[in-house]
Amino acid sequence: MDKKELIRRAIKAKKKAYVPYSGFHVGAAILTEDDKIYDGCNIEIASYSPTICAERTAIFKAVSEGHEKIKAIAIVGDADHTYPCGVCRQVIREFGKDTRIIIANSEEDYREYDLEELLPHSFGPEDLQSASKEEKDV
Numbered sequence: 067m068d069k070k071e072l073i074r075r076a077i078k079a080k081k082k083a084y085v086p087y088s089g090f091h092v093g094a095a096i097l098t099e100d101d102k103i104y105d106g107c108n109i110e111i112a113s114y115s116p117t118i119c120a121e122r123t124a125i126f127k128a129v130s131e132g133h134e135k136i137k138a139i140a141i142v143g144d145a146d147h148t149y150p151c152g153v154c155r156q157v158i159r160e161f162g163k164d165t166r167i168i169i170a171n172s173e174e175d176y177r178e179y180d181l182e183e184l185l186p187h188s189f190g191p192e193d194l195q196s197a198s199k200e201e202k203d204v
């Protein structure tokens with residue numbers, strides 16, 4: 067996996083952040099199962115709640131193009147190492163239990179985690195499947 071390329075794409079996407087309210091820029095880039103990269107930025111809306119994080123912009127772009135597995139995601143924001151919010155951690159979980167999460171300040175300065183470290187004991191699609199199977203067994 068070319069981590070530096072993924073970080074470069076996240077840095078590039080961050081420049082497109084539409085953040086008239088917070089002024090806080092975030093970019094994300096995801097690597098799909100077949101090594102395609104999709105990137106995205108955060109987009110803020112005047113009525114606030116429709117605002118979407120960079121991670122979800124990138125993930126939804128990929129999923130809407132038919133990719134349902136995320137191998138890795140790189141995130142770059144205005145904070146010193148910008149970590150994904152709780153909602154985005156759950157969305158990453160949906161499309162990859164083993165996703166590598168790269169929190170970067172630059173191509174040289176980054177930290178890496180497994181999703182399990184950032185979202186331990188998570189709930190995911192398999193849990194719903196096992197519940198409906200048990201129901202059938204009764």
Ligand code: THU
Binds near residue numbers: 085090091108119149
């Ligand atoms: N934001 C992201 O894009 N990703 C995160 O993981 C944290 C927060 C955005 C949402 C909002 O536009 C701005 O950062 C401030 O919260």
